[in-house]
Amino acid sequence: MAVGPTTRRRQLGADLRRLREHTGLTLEEAGARVGISKATLSRYETKEGAVKWPAVDALCRTYGATDDVRAALVELAKGARIQGWWRSLADPIPESMNLMLTLEDEVAREDHYACMYVPGLFQTRAYAEAVHRASEVGCTEREVQHMVDIRMKRQELLRRDDPPRIWAVIDEAAVRRIVGGADVMREQLEHLLSLAELPHVAVQILPFSAGAHAAAVGSFVLLRGQSSNLDVVYVDLLGGGLFMEKPPELERYKLAFDYLRAQALDMEVSTEAIRRSLREL
Numbered sequence: 543m544a545v546g547p548t549t550r551r552r553q554l555g556a557d558l559r560r561l562r563e564h565t566g567l568t569l570e571e572a573g574a575r576v577g578i579s580k581a582t583l584s585r586y587e588t589k590e591g592a593v594k595w596p597a598v599d600a601l602c603r604t605y606g607a608t609d610d611v612r613a614a615l616v617e618l619a620k621g622a623r624i625q626g627w628w629r630s631l632a633d634p635i636p637e638s639m640n641l642m643l644t645l646e647d648e649v650a651r652e653d654h655y656a657c658m659y660v661p662g663l664f665q666t667r668a669y670a671e672a673v674h675r676a677s678e679v680g681c682t683e684r685e686v687q688h689m690v691d692i693r694m695k696r697q698e699l700l701r702r703d704d705p706p707r708i709w710a711v712i713d714e715a716a717v718r719r720i721v722g723g724a725d726v727m728r729e730q731l732e733h734l735l736s737l738a739e740l741p742h743v744a745v746q747i748l749p750f751s752a753g754a755h756a757a758a759v760g761s762f763v764l765l766r767g768q769s770s771n772l773d774v775v776y777v778d779l780l781g782g783g784l785f786m787e788k789p790p791e792l793e794r795y796k797l798a799f800d801y802l803r804a805q806a807l808d809m810e811v812s813t814e815a816i817r818r819s820l821r822e823l
Contacts, residue, residue: 552772554598554618555589561605562587576600595619642783645765645774646696653764653799654710655757659721660730661710662693663700664737664745669730670694672722700740709744711802717747717819724823731820738813746806747815756801764795 562572562583573583578597586593586601598619602612646652654661659673670693674686681689699705717734720727738745748755761778775795777784786792807815 551593551618552589552767553769554593554615555587556772557611557615557618558583558598558601559587561602561607561611565605567605572601572604575604593619642776643692643696646699648767649699649706649765650768651707651764651766652709653766653796654708654712655762655799655802656710656716657713657757657761659716659719659761660712660734661763663697663708664710664734665693666726666730666733667694668726669721672726676721700737700743705742707742707744709746709803711746711748711799711806713748714750714815717816720823728820728823731816731823735813735816735820738809738816744809745812745816746803746809747812748802748806749815752805755805756798762795762798764792764799 562569565572567575569583569587570580573580576597577600582597583601586597595616599612599616602615607615652663654663659665660669662670665673667690670690671686674681674689678686678689700708717731721730734745737743759777763776765774765776767773773792774785774787775792777786786795806812
């Protein structure tokens with residue numbers, strides 16, 4: 543899978559912090575040696591904002607990095623300036639969606655738990671329109687269509703030559719709730735069945751009979767990078783979402799997803815559960 547700008551930026555930050563800590567320098571000491579502030583260096587290490595490659599080059603020299611490591615980090619810094627396709631959109635998009643698109647463009651694997659609706663990556667256009675109209679009641683029809691256009695564009699990652707692995711645990715409520723009317727829901731369930739046949743997509747249904755489970759707080763997505771230090775969890779909230787990447791937070795959600803997979807129906811039985819919901823429409 544290609545390494546995109548955000549993966550480069552996050553890897554760069556992790557590597558710079560590791561090199562500095564290895565030398566025993568504080569943020570203030572390291573920044574002073576190359577002529578940048580403590581706050582700027584902190585942003586470099588925490589993957590926030592733009593980064594200047596000459597500063598990265600100077601930091602690597604200060605840390606005593608090898609020529610190969612220095613060259614690799616400078617290339618990461620240069621590559622982090624590339625922007626994704628969504629940056630050229632005429633209409634603005636919410637910041638949380640901006641970050642989701644950025645991360646998802648480079649993800650190696652996604653683990654979804656969906657308790658209310660079918661995951662966005664699996665939604666048909668008509669279903670997505672119904673969801674947006676219901677959840678964004680203050681939006682104009684143009685704004686609804688703009689967000690749905692973005693969602694449809696996101697789904698292209700499922701058809702890439704080297705697509706990420708997508709594993710979804712979907713609550714039975716999401717396949718039972720009739721969104722947009724019977725015809726829209728029928729199309730959505732048929733689409734979900736077709737996606738479940740893709741070799742890189744796994745779909746499990748968490749049945750009502752499972753009772754209490756590990757994610758009663760709501761839907762979330764684990765975005766997994768090519769290494770664990772690039773993982774992020776996105777939690778659905780009313781009016782947006784929350785991204786978390788601290789190790790204890792990530793471990794909690796990874797464990798929750800493991801429990802959800804164990805409580806959910808296996809793939810074959812899940813497919814039959816979706817077909818049953820389809821027949822009952």
